[in-house]
Amino acid sequence: METFTIKDIARELGISTSTVSRALRGSYEINPETKRLVMECAERLNYRPNPIALSLKGSASRAIGVILPQIANYFFSQAINGIEAIAYNRGYHVIIFQSQESYERELANVQQAMSRKVDGLLMSLSSETADVAHLQEVLDKNVPLVLFDRVSAELHVTKVVADNFGGAFAATEHLIQSGRKRIAHLTIQPWLSITQERLAGYRAALEKYGLEFDESLMRYGSFGPDEVGPMVDDLMRLPSPPDAFFTASDRLAVGCLQALRQRNLHIPEDVSLIGFTNLNVADLLAPPLSTVVQPAQEIGQLAAERLIDQIERKHRALPIETVKIPTELIVRSSTMTNSEMVKL
Amino acid sequence: METFTIKDIARELGISTSTVSRALRGSYEINPETKRLVMECAERLNYRPNPIALSLKGSASRAIGVILPQIANYFFSQAINGIEAIAYNRGYHVIIFQSQESYERELANVQQAMSRKVDGLLMSLSSETADVAHLQEVLDKNVPLVLFDRVSAELHVTKVVADNFGGAFAATEHLIQSGRKRIAHLTIQPWLSITQERLAGYRAALEKYGLEFDESLMRYGSFGPDEVGPMVDDLMRLPSPPDAFFTASDRLAVGCLQALRQRNLHIPEDVSLIGFTNLNVADLLAPPLSTVVQPAQEIGQLAAERLIDQIERKHRALPIETVKIPTELIVRSSTMTNSEMVKL
DNA sequence: ATAATTTGCGCAAACGATGTCGGGAACGTT
DNA sequence: AACGTTCCCGACATCGTTTGCGCAAATTAT
Numbered sequence A, B: 001m002e003t004f005t006i007k008d009i010a011r012e013l014g015i016s017t018s019t020v021s022r023a024l025r026g027s028y029e030i031n032p033e034t035k036r037l038v039m040e041c042a043e044r045l046n047y048r049p050n051p052i053a054l055s056l057k058g059s060a061s062r063a064i065g066v067i068l069p070q071i072a073n074y075f076f077s078q079a080i081n082g083i084e085a086i087a088y089n090r091g092y093h094v095i096i097f098q099s100q101e102s103y104e105r106e107l108a109n110v111q112q113a114m115s116r117k118v119d120g121l122l123m124s125l126s127s128e129t130a131d132v133a134h135l136q137e138v139l140d141k142n143v144p145l146v147l148f149d150r151v152s153a154e155l156h157v158t159k160v161v162a163d164n165f166g167g168a169f170a171a172t173e174h175l176i177q178s179g180r181k182r183i184a185h186l187t188i189q190p191w192l193s194i195t196q197e198r199l200a201g202y203r204a205a206l207e208k209y210g211l212e213f214d215e216s217l218m219r220y221g222s223f224g225p226d227e228v229g230p231m232v233d234d235l236m237r238l239p240s241p242p243d244a245f246f247t248a249s250d251r252l253a254v255g256c257l258q259a260l261r262q263r264n265l266h267i268p269e270d271v272s273l274i275g276f277t278n279l280n281v282a283d284l285l286a287p288p289l290s291t292v293v294q295p296a297q298e299i300g301q302l303a304a305e306r307l308i309d310q311i312e313r314k315h316r317a318l319p320i321e322t323v324k325i326p327t328e329l330i331v332r333s334s335t336m337t338n339s340e341m342v343k344l
Numbered sequence C: 001a002t003a004a005t006t007t008g009c010g011c012a013a014a015c016g017a018t019g020t021c022g023g024g025a026a027c028g029t030t
Numbered sequence D: 001a002a003c004g005t006t007c008c009c010g011a012c013a014t015c016g017t018t019t020g021c022g023c024a025a026a027t028t029a030t
Helices: A006-013 A017-024 A032-045 A051-057 A074-089 A103-115 A133-140 A164-177 A193-208 A228-236 A250-262 A296-312 A338-343 B006-013 B017-024 B032-045 B051-057 B074-089 B103-115 B133-140 B164-177 B193-208 B228-236 B250-262 B296-312 B338-343
Strands: A063-068 A093-098 A120-123 A145-148 A158-162 A183-187 A218-220 A244-247 A272-276 A290-293 A322-325 A328-330 B063-068 B093-098 B120-123 B145-148 B158-162 B183-187 B218-220 B244-247 B272-276 B290-293 B322-325 B328-330
Touching: A006 A017, A006 A032, A017 A032, A051 B051, A051 B103, A063 A074, A063 A103, A063 A296, A074 A093, A074 A296, A093 A103, A093 B093, A103 A133, A103 B051, A120 A296, A133 A145, A145 A296, A158 A164, A158 A193, A158 A296, A164 A183, A164 A193, A164 A244, A164 A272, A164 A290, A164 A328, A183 A193, A183 A228, A183 A250, A228 A250, A244 A250, A250 A272, A296 A322, B006 B017, B006 B032, B017 B032, B063 B074, B063 B103, B063 B296, B074 B093, B074 B296, B093 B103, B103 B133, B120 B296, B133 B145, B145 B296, B158 B164, B158 B193, B158 B296, B164 B183, B164 B193, B164 B244, B164 B272, B164 B290, B164 B328, B183 B193, B183 B228, B183 B250, B228 B250, B244 B250, B250 B272, B296 B322
Parallel strands: A063 A093, A063 A120, A120 A145, A145 A158, A158 A322, A183 A218, A183 A244, A244 A272, A272 A290, B063 B093, B063 B120, B120 B145, B145 B158, B158 B322, B183 B218, B183 B244, B244 B272, B272 B290
Antiparallel strands: A290 A328, B290 B328
8 A cells, every 4th residue: 555645635626725725624614514524535535644743844743762771680671661552542552772881872862852843752871971062952952851771860850769869779778777787789870860869879778777877888880790899709709708789770689699609609598689671570580670660661650641741731831850760679589698598 | 952843953054954955965966065065064063964854864774673463572572682783884773663462463563563664673473463564565565574573484585594404403302311201381372483494403303312292291372471371281190191391481480480380399309301591590499490592683683684684685696595593502400400419 | 240059057857744824615794 | 986804726846866958168180
């Protein structure tokens, strides 16, 4: 089935394209009979308006752009699912871009999205992104923008994030309550909002229980698969080595687990391990991994909803706000105490 | 920075838009000096051609569409990475659509992609897709199409697939050689090419070792998270229950592992388990999972390369072929023999 | 010196749809 | 009968870009 245009309908019915156009949308000044004819003909020809032409004219493209660090990441792929679900049943299409954690690519992605005339933009910042001028430009062009997960404090926009402070606090508190005293914190780039919030939660829990914050137990970075091992070695060589690891991301949790196992460090006998992760196989790992779960799908859904609300009610500005979603601490074997282990 | 058009350059230089257009794409009939001026001006204004307008004109959009069942799947998200990598450094953008395993949505995705004037389409079929007329239409419109992983025999197009037969054969042979005789095969929808090929590999291995193919050990379907358990129960109640499970997908492998553990069936003492999976934590599971690995990223890369080759050399048709990529059998604890277990 | 060719560039149409403007027909009003 | 309204609808410009055609000036050939 070929693709018909408004012209085909016009020719078929012997009327002008303008009439067809108006009949098809704003019904205001068109003879009902004519309208019926047009509708019927459009139906018959299976007419679909050309989104490209619509975009050129500057009207809504009914597409939203999603720019995030990478898809091959449990958290983000689940978030995309949430976004897609909402977008789909509100009649929007989703165009996904990966920044691959590169500022340069993020920039290119934003430009692409803008020139493809998306109606709005949903973003989670790349880890390289320190400057957000490119996003300010988006706002200046009056294109709705919603940030999720990796957000920037410098932008006055709606944000949807997990309760990172609360999650980190709960995880750290749990470790402390299970008898750990030297808790290493492996985390990502220090300038990211989520990093700072999680660090704050970690420190707050330490403080609550009168434990000193020890800088030497912290490690920041974007760890590749082979970098976690050396870091663990480094930490374990400390005069007073850690008895627990709290990691701030999916990849770190898995990398850390792997590194600890390779080094014959037993979990949780030698060290505890807990991570922020959305890994759906966390309970099938050896040992089952305690985690702080962020509801990724829900975050995606909420972000998409806010964005589309903004798109559709562009006139009266919707309130800017930061939506914080609770995280959930799930305790599994990787953070058991030795006495708990014995009972098994 | 606002967005400038070819007109702005024309006005700036006091020449016509045609000249600017031709200068920009290096047409022969333009004064080198003028060309230089235009180039310089475009550079200065940070001119970017409007992809929408280009698409409207029918020329290349330098975007390729990717339609696949779902992103939140280890195999597909890795494949996307491969696709993106190639596309990016050949100057193409990738627009991703998820069919969510629904034929209807796949159809809508194809239409969307076409109306967004992608230069080519990369697809892996939804599990509901039995009829491929919508793809034949794509071909009829002369839009390059490359299928990967889930392909259809009815379409005469380039396909990139893993060696499903070989992988299934190797997995089954390995199970047999480790002493298993009643090998259950849990697989996906029967009409998919990959299902058939894997089944064929499984049967071939059985035959080679003189084992009878037993229909009652087979299970087809799209198993939700809670459906694998009952199926396992069902199988284990057989008069002669399976002593090994060979699963055909990521999700099935994990679901099966979970179900077996919940039922206190020990792996590999009670039953062996091996799966087709791209799970990158397979060796961290309990027990470490033997798998047939399909090089997902490589599949994505090859598919993207073939597609872009086709796009760029549209005139002389490139040969249609099916690229088969070897799979790799990785043996871990989940398929050990009891004697091997003892040695540990 | 004149004719023929080449060179460099502009005009206008086209892609598909929308929207502004204005005009013809049919009606009602004095 | 002349005018004002209303109702429908078409011509045309527009979005940003490419492209066929044509035209003037510059160059070459005769």
